[in-house]
Amino acid sequence: xxxxxxxxxxxxxxxxxxxxxxxxxxxxxxxxxxxxxxxxxxxxxxxxxxxxxxxxxxxxxxxxxxxxxxxxxxxxxxxxxxxxxxxxxxxxxxxxxxxxxxxxxxxxxxxxxxxxxxxxxxxxxxxxxxxxxxxxxxxxxxxxxxxxxxxxxxxxxxxxxxxxxxxxxxxxxxxxxxxxxxxxxxxxxxxxxxxxxxxxxxxxxxxxxxxxxxxxxxxxxx
Numbered sequence: 001x002x003x004x005x006x007x008x009x010x011x012x013x014x015x016x017x018x019x020x021x022x023x024x025x026x027x028x029x030x031x032x033x034x035x036x037x038x039x040x041x042x043x044x045x046x047x048x049x050x051x052x053x054x055x056x057x058x059x060x061x062x063x064x065x066x067x068x069x070x071x072x073x074x075x076x077x078x079x080x081x082x083x084x085x086x087x088x089x090x091x092x093x094x095x096x097x098x099x100x101x102x103x104x105x106x107x108x109x110x111x112x113x114x115x116x117x118x119x120x121x122x123x124x125x126x127x128x129x130x131x132x133x134x135x136x137x138x139x140x141x142x143x144x145x146x147x148x149x150x151x152x153x154x155x156x157x158x159x160x161x162x163x164x165x166x167x168x169x170x171x172x173x174x175x176x177x178x179x180x181x182x183x184x185x186x187x188x189x190x191x192x193x194x195x196x197x198x199x200x201x202x203x204x205x206x207x208x209x210x211x212x213x214x215x216x217x218x219x220x221x222x
Contacts, residue, residue, distance in 0.1 A: 040219040042070030043212065053077065060087035068208035071215035079113040080106055080214060081207065091208035097121070097144065098136035103210060104148060105129065107218070124148075143178060143201035146191070150181045158184040167199040174201075 045053070051064035053073035060083075062069050072089060075081050080103050083089040102120035105111035110127045111120035117136065124130045129151050134144075149155070157180025162170065165179060166186045173179050182199060185191045193199045 040071070040212075040215045042068075042072070042074035042215040043219075045070040045073070057083065058087045059083045059089050062089055062091055066091065066208075068212045071212040072208065074215045074218065075103070075211050078214075078218065081211070089207065091211070092206050095140045095205045095207055095210055096136065097130075097134055097138045097140050099207075100140035100144070100205060100210060101130055101134070101148070103214060107214060108152070139204045141201060142199070142203050142205070143173070143182075145205070146181055146185060146201075147178070150185065155181065155184050155188070157181050158187060167193050167197060169198040169200065172201055173199075 042050075047064045050070045050073055054062055054064060054069065057073060057076045059072070059076065062072055066072075068091060072091060076083065076089070081089075081099070096117075098117035098121050101124050102111060102115070102117040105120040105124040105127075106113055106115070108129070110129065111123045115123065121130070121134070121136055125132050125134065130148055138144075150157075157177050160176065160179040160183045165183060167182065170179065173182065178201070182191060182201070186193075191199065
């Protein structure tokens with residue numbers, strides 16, 4: 001079971017590579033990425049099918065031509081995220097820690113789809129994927145994702161100096177441990193950063209962004 005979760009975590013890493021590269025947010029296909037969208041079900045859905053799936057899910061605030069619409073239908077159908085009672089999914093809403101951690105915990109098999117975000121968060125804490133001090137209502141940042149991946153993969157923070165740190169916004173990282181995590185993930189080829197050589201650790205994920213990310217993870221594991 002542990003090996004299987006680690007395998008899925010590795011797939012998470014290569015999918016997140018595009019998310020943190022600074023280009024995937026503009027379009028669902030990233031030329032030159034280390035993975036493809038060939039197996040991402042939602043990315044490749046016909047617009048007519050997306051429209052039908054949105055209607056079936058009762059989602060009112062996503063158009064079938066929106067860039068993440070197909071992926072949103074996939075994660076909703078998989079029971080990983082749900083629209084609000086009024087039918088709104090709020091794709092551009094900032095993702096809270098409890099929602100984001102719950103999605104990753106469900107994908108990794110740490111939590112069940114019937115667990116509340118709070119229950120999934122606790123299971124992720126118990127599994128050591130997130131810190132015991134992680135608060136549910138905080139927005140999930142790129143640094144939060146980096147910490148979670150490092151723990152899931154057992155990555156040891158690398159020694160960091162001003163000379164060997166790969167990103168230009170070193171001053172925005174809060175601790176030496178976080179700097180070491182980003183340096184280690186960079187050395188492993190996981191994080192490349194933006195075109196201006198920044199990492200932007202405080203940038204917040206949205207529901208649309210995590211939808212397309214999880215779509216790729218689910219496609220890669222089939």
